[in-house]
Amino acid sequence: MWKINTLKKFILLAFASLSIISCRKDEENEEIQPSLVGTWKWTKTLILSGKDNLVISSTPILNSECSSKNQYIFTDDQKFDFTHFASVNNVCEQSGRFSGEYSYDENKKLLTATQYINLTYIPLSYYLNSFTINEIQIISEEKSDYNNDGINDKLITVLTK
Numbered sequence: 001m002w003k004i005n006t007l008k009k010f011i012l013l014a015f016a017s018l019s020i021i022s023c024r025k026d027e028e029n030e031e032i033q034p035s036l037v038g039t040w041k042w043t044k045t046l047i048l049s050g051k052d053n054l055v056i057s058s059t060p061i062l063n064s065e066c067s068s069k070n071q072y073i074f075t076d077d078q079k080f081d082f083t084h085f086a087s088v089n090n091v092c093e094q095s096g097r098f099s100g101e102y103s104y105d106e107n108k109k110l111l112t113a114t115q116y117i118n119l120t121y122i123p124l125s126y127y128l129n130s131f132t133i134n135e136i137q138i139i140s141e142e143k144s145d146y147n148n149d150g151i152n153d154k155l156i157t158v159l160t161k
Contacts, residue, residue: 034133036074036104036111040159042067046137048129050151057146066092072159078102080113111138129154134161 047057061067069085069092080102086095100115109128114121129137140155147153 032133034131036102036136037076038074038161040072040074040136040161042070042072042157043160044158046154046156046158047146048154048156049147049149050145050153051149053154056153074102129156135159 042061044058044060046055046059048054049056064087066085066087069083071081071083073081073083078101079099081099082097083094084096085092087093088095098113098115100113100121102111102113104111109131111126111128112123113126114123116122126141127139129139131137136159138157138159140157142155143152144155145152
């Protein structure tokens, strides 16, 4: 009888251990999905070769008192607010503010921001080069050949949380 109870306890302990290990592996394998929701800052601009997507140029945005006020806010109710500041005669002034609604198509990596200006809805669409939990790389619509190889390169705006 003692051997049967000991065996039952051993089997129960083995199953409990397996379930704990199994749960731990599930949590470790679970990827955190990126979210647009939050406040983002413009931290740098990249130029990628149109030929092979290699970085041609990386220019950090200087973190001055004025430029650090620039922010891109996305809310969980699909609204956005972009506020830009510029130094004019050594005075930091708000140079632009855009707000409206946004949507994101994960399959197409397409961010659409719709502004309401002068009684008109203006949709602006941006393809994302990459999107992680703390960085968004937005591809500019500008078409230029920065490295003079005959192929238009990509201008990328990098935002970080």
